Amino acid sequence: MLAQAFDSNFYGLSQQRDRTKGHKGSExxxxxxxxxxxxxxxxxxxxxxxxxGIGIGAPGPLDLxxxxxxxxxxxxxxxxxxxxxxxKHFNCPVVLMNDVxxxxxxxxxxxxxxxxxxxxxxxxGTGIGGGCVYDGQVIRGKTGSxxxxxxxxIAADGPLCGCGxxxxxxxxxxxxxxxxxxxxxxxxxxxxNLRAEAGTDLSEIRSKVLARSVAAGDKAVEEIxxxxxxSIGVAVGNLVNLLLxxxxxxxxxxxxxxxxxxxxxxxxxxxxRVLPTYxxxxxxxxxxxxxxxxxxxxxxxxxxxxxxx
Amino acid sequence: MLAQAFDSNFYGLSQQRDRTKGHKGSExxxxxxxxxxxxxxxxxxxxxxxxxGIGIGAPGPLDLxxxxxxxxxxxxxxxxxxxxxxxKHFNCPVVLMNDVxxxxxxxxxxxxxxxxxxxxxxxxGTGIGGGCVYDGQVIRGKTGSxxxxxxxxIAADGPLCGCGxxxxxxxxxxxxxxxxxxxxxxxxxxxxNLRAEAGTDLSEIRSKVLARSVAAGDKAVEEIxxxxxxSIGVAVGNLVNLLLxxxxxxxxxxxxxxxxxxxxxxxxxxxxRVLPTYxxxxxxxxxxxxxxxxxxxxxxxxxxxxxxx
Numbered sequence: 001m002l003a004q005a006f007d008s009n010f011y012g013l014s015q016q017r018d019r020t021k022g023h024k025g026s027e028x029x030x031x032x033x034x035x036x037x038x039x040x041x042x043x044x045x046x047x048x049x050x051x052x053g054i055g056i057g058a059p060g061p062l063d064l065x066x067x068x069x070x071x072x073x074x075x076x077x078x079x080x081x082x083x084x085x086x087x088k089h090f091n092c093p094v095v096l097m098n099d100v101x102x103x104x105x106x107x108x109x110x111x112x113x114x115x116x117x118x119x120x121x122x123x124x125g126t127g128i129g130g131g132c133v134y135d136g137q138v139i140r141g142k143t144g145s146x147x148x149x150x151x152x153x154i155a156a157d158g159p160l161c162g163c164g165x166x167x168x169x170x171x172x173x174x175x176x177x178x179x180x181x182x183x184x185x186x187x188x189x190x191x192x193n194l195r196a197e198a199g200t201d202l203s204e205i206r207s208k209v210l211a212r213s214v215a216a217g218d219k220a221v222e223e224i225x226x227x228x229x230x231s232i233g234v235a236v237g238n239l240v241n242l243l244l245x246x247x248x249x250x251x252x253x254x255x256x257x258x259x260x261x262x263x264x265x266x267x268x269x270x271x272x273r274v275l276p277t278y279x280x281x282x283x284x285x286x287x288x289x290x291x292x293x294x295x296x297x298x299x300x301x302x303x304x305x306x307x308x309x
Numbered sequence: 310m311l312a313q314a315f316d317s318n319f320y321g322l323s324q325q326r327d328r329t330k331g332h333k334g335s336e337x338x339x340x341x342x343x344x345x346x347x348x349x350x351x352x353x354x355x356x357x358x359x360x361x362g363i364g365i366g367a368p369g370p371l372d373l374x375x376x377x378x379x380x381x382x383x384x385x386x387x388x389x390x391x392x393x394x395x396x397k398h399f400n401c402p403v404v405l406m407n408d409v410x411x412x413x414x415x416x417x418x419x420x421x422x423x424x425x426x427x428x429x430x431x432x433x434g435t436g437i438g439g440g441c442v443y444d445g446q447v448i449r450g451k452t453g454s455x456x457x458x459x460x461x462x463i464a465a466d467g468p469l470c471g472c473g474x475x476x477x478x479x480x481x482x483x484x485x486x487x488x489x490x491x492x493x494x495x496x497x498x499x500x501x502n503l504r505a506e507a508g509t510d511l512s513e514i515r516s517k518v519l520a521r522s523v524a525a526g527d528k529a530v531e532e533i534x535x536x537x538x539x540s541i542g543v544a545v546g547n548l549v550n551l552l553l554x555x556x557x558x559x560x561x562x563x564x565x566x567x568x569x570x571x572x573x574x575x576x577x578x579x580x581x582r583v584l585p586t587y588x589x590x591x592x593x594x595x596x597x598x599x600x601x602x603x604x605x606x607x608x609x610x611x612x613x614x615x616x617x618x
Binding site (some may be wrong): 135156 | 310455
């Protein structure tokens with residue numbers, strides 16, 4: 001986890017990083033989050049009374065109105081009342097939001113989406129996260145977050161997805177799906193560079209490893225990634241037809257490792273899918289802020305929604 | 310075309326209908342629209358100076374900011390400056406919007422979507438129209454309308470669509486696609502009631518004819534319609550995952566003729582497609598206002614956006 005303190009112009013004052021240690025339980029987790037924020041403030045001598053607000057980006061499902069992490073399977077947490085806990089401790093408004101939404105809002109306000117009216121973010125990772133900012137608002141459901149681009153059906157009888165459905169975008173185009181296909185290529189001997197560097201273990205085949213394999217000439221891996229990017233492009237094309245974003249921002253470690261390959265393949269495929277009148281209305285771009293996007297986005301959203309800062 | 314006059318509480322005062330006669334050109338068209346509004350006002354003795362505003366729903370593509378019908382292929386019109394013309398004539402603000410958006414907004418504000426925060430409308434007809442109202446706003450692009458649900462890709466290598474792409478929802482599930490499949494069934498002898506009533510001519514196989522064929526026991530036609538509704542359900546499921554609408558409103562002549570069949574099949578199919586946490590968050594319902602939805606919606610939107618009435 002990453003904490004950052006900003007002044008009211010979103011100039012970064014200090015920054016601290018620590019492990020969440022989710023397995024120690026949510027009580028410990030909350031206290032570690034609190035300590036990390038305290039340390040970030042202490043570094044630049046900010047008192048609680050000077051805090052305008054705190055924005056938190058967290059994986060879903062969340063109860064946004066009440067600031068509760070309803071369930072965080074990766075951490076083994078259930079019903080964690082983040083907002084209540086932090087508001088009591090820091091005595092300022094706390095806003096909880098989905099971490100992908102935070103990243104998209106960060107890029108919209110401070111990064112690749114500055115100056116636009118509608119931005120769509122697509123972040124392929126273990127799954128595929130998505131978010132949309134429309135007229136300054138993060139599109140959300142009544143009480144929870146939405147924009148689950150990763151679960152758009154791309155292939156009617158496609159592979160099983162972690163959600164239990166078939167043919168979802170993330171079942172065919174997430175980093176995990178790409179790594180699994182690349183591992184098969186390595187196993188078959190079609191990706192010698194990948195095999196030499198990482199073998200066939202999915203947990204070793206990470207974004208930078210994939211990028212190096214492509215750069216070293218593993219054509220099979222390049223084809224697998226292009227194919228995934230084409231599927232992302234179909235989803236992006238559908239979303240342009242639905243929401244007409246001016247910018248489609250691709251982010252996450254995989255895109256960071258191979259920005260051109262993704263931007264070009266997604267652009268080409270999306271352009272084929274959108275209606276003729278929409279072809280020149282959108283631009284696919286790579287995210288600019290990396291990890292900072294979500295932190296800046298959560299802080300910016302807190303400022304916007306509770307007038308913090 | 311249909312014109313209606315409302316008081317500020319949206320109580321309908323008078324209503325007039327006329328043919329557009331698009332083939333006579335856009336000049337004649339504009340003057341016929343003007344005359345129809347005049348007649349509607351005259352019926353209840355309303356002066357121009359009492360008009361708060363005029364809302365117009367028209368098929369796209371439109372330039373919403375400037376109130377221009379950029380092209381209406383069915384009428385053979387190009388670049389018709391509706392807003393300028395009517396504002397000059399009636400001396401009040403005129404708001405042009407997409408006719409499907411107007412229908413969805415009408416249902417949101419006065420019909421099946423009253424009291425909700427986010428409504429999605431899907432209207433299968435010759436194509437499949439879509440619209441979304443989010444927090445009181447009609448979701449739109451920077452200068453034009455969007456929410457082209459009909460052009461979401463449902464079948465990767467599916468049938469050719471009128472837009473030139475393949476596998477779009479409307480290529481597999483519009484009334485036109487249904488009629489074409491039903492005509493084949495009639496031709497093969499699998500739909501005897503349909504064949505007896507309408508033969509195999511697509512322009513004869515309209516919504517009510519299809520409904521009567523199903524009611525009379527043409528199982529093949531029922532299966533064709535259920536299959537189309539299932540595809541609409543896949544698109545609806547994708548859209549629930551993206552936008553989390555509380556109500557999904559199905560409308561248009563085909564749904565009006567067979568509301569239960571559509572609502573049930575779309576509900577079942579969409580429920581299978583949405584993420585487990587979203588299953589109980591939405592409801593699929595039939596539209597309530599029929600033709601009035603678009604007229605009331607355009608008037609209501611004009612009131613909202615220019616403070617008319």
